[in-house]
Amino acid sequence: MKSVRLLFIFIPILLFGCTNEFKSFENELLSIDENILERDLIIIPKEGCTGCILNVTYYAEQNIDSINKNVLFTVIQDLKLFRLKVDSAFLSHDQVFIDEKNVIKSRNIGIYPILVETDDGKIISVSEFSVPN
């Protein structure tokens, strides 16, 4: 089981890591918002591992002012339903972004939340993100 989870961690790395140092992924993210990579970024797909997604969403809601990370929600089937389910004050926070046009494809992002680490607006690593203990 652990090896399979590792595989899922490496899928995004393989997908993005081989493509000119994450260039195309960077472009996709910047098309959502030009400031999105000014901090490390937690990407939360709204479809996939339900428990993981709920955990990370709750963690981000509770800690958005202290974590110094941006948060992007993506793979959203129904924006109205999404806005009903997630706290509106949190969604309007300037570190929170919504991929309204589903620029990021579910197949490329996988089923777990991921952490995009950045340096000076460039992606330096992509890995699975789970709530710190």
Added chain:
Amino acid sequence: MKNLIIILIILASCDSKKKTEIYFQEANGIEFNDSLSLEETAIISLNLDNETSFHHKSMKSLEIDNTSYLSFINAYNQHFYLYNLETGELEKKLKLDREGPNGVGHLTIFDHAYLSDSLLLYNTWDANLYILDYQGNLLSKNEILDFSKNSNSVSPEPATMKPIRKVGDYVFIPCSINQYLTDYSNQNSVIRYNLKTQETDYMINLPDNYNQGYWGATFKYKISFDMYGSDLISSFPIDNFIYRYNSAGKYLNKYYVGSKFIKEFEPFKEDINYGVEKDHSVPNQQQGDYSWSNSDYNAVIYDEFRDLFYRVAYIRPKKAELEAGRSITNFSIMILTSNFEKVGEQYFDGLKYHPTMILVSKQGLLMARSDLYKENEELLSFSVFNIAK
């Protein structure tokens, strides 16, 4: 002698490799009397409240006192909604308690049926069939499956396109498989529950195609049926035939009705044992790709107002399209006479018309419009299709 043994071994090994052979024919498939079509004649729009989004897993159209209505259960706020389709007005909104004396549990996979004096609700989560009055009071709670027994071989999974049906004292519930097997000859696909005697029994075995390989995700093993009088007309995702059973589950007949867009059914694995040997708790991208990129039949629907059947085929995206991000399937609708003669087939864009929200009404065939909802989230709109010659 030694050479002869080697030849025999080779022949025997060739013979043991079973090749999947799913029956296809041209008549009533590619070749048919193309005399009827579906013509878009109107749009019906319903005003949604602030807590209601587009997609609902349990949606019905119905007639009450000669007026057309549409009902659904909103899983977000767990309310029952009843709209007058002729005025577009919301006429009833009823809270369904999760807990307490009138509790129906948490609704995730479920279906409802509007009866003249009560609301029938099946909740897959706890496998109970609830009957409520239209004030939300619980009248009865019927346990359909006993989870303490390990013998439950079916997974009831009703939905808008695969609804529960009530005929007389019986409620019929469509099911998928609960686990993969090496032989599906005795695998039932419908639960029949007797409201009077409170007895559950199982009927309609999966057809032989399921013994010819491993077909991927469990939705490929899920029956669709509709009632024709007291008979069940059933369809399976990977079988060109439509089957007719009586209400006791006795096989009556089968009819070949193929889509002109489906040329073959190839299993994910020819070895049926793969399903038993595989650890299904682990996500399987290959299986997902196979399941979402291989076309299948979804629903068979009886149109009582026109005495026609519709068979919906999901014409799924190719793997490359899937990889490029296409996840919604297109679909075709075959028009069949009540003798199952195919008299039309039409292709629809799944990004425009939602493939899981297709309903028969007195006005015509209703198809929910995903594209219009994206333009205005306050409206749930349906295109109305009528039969044209």
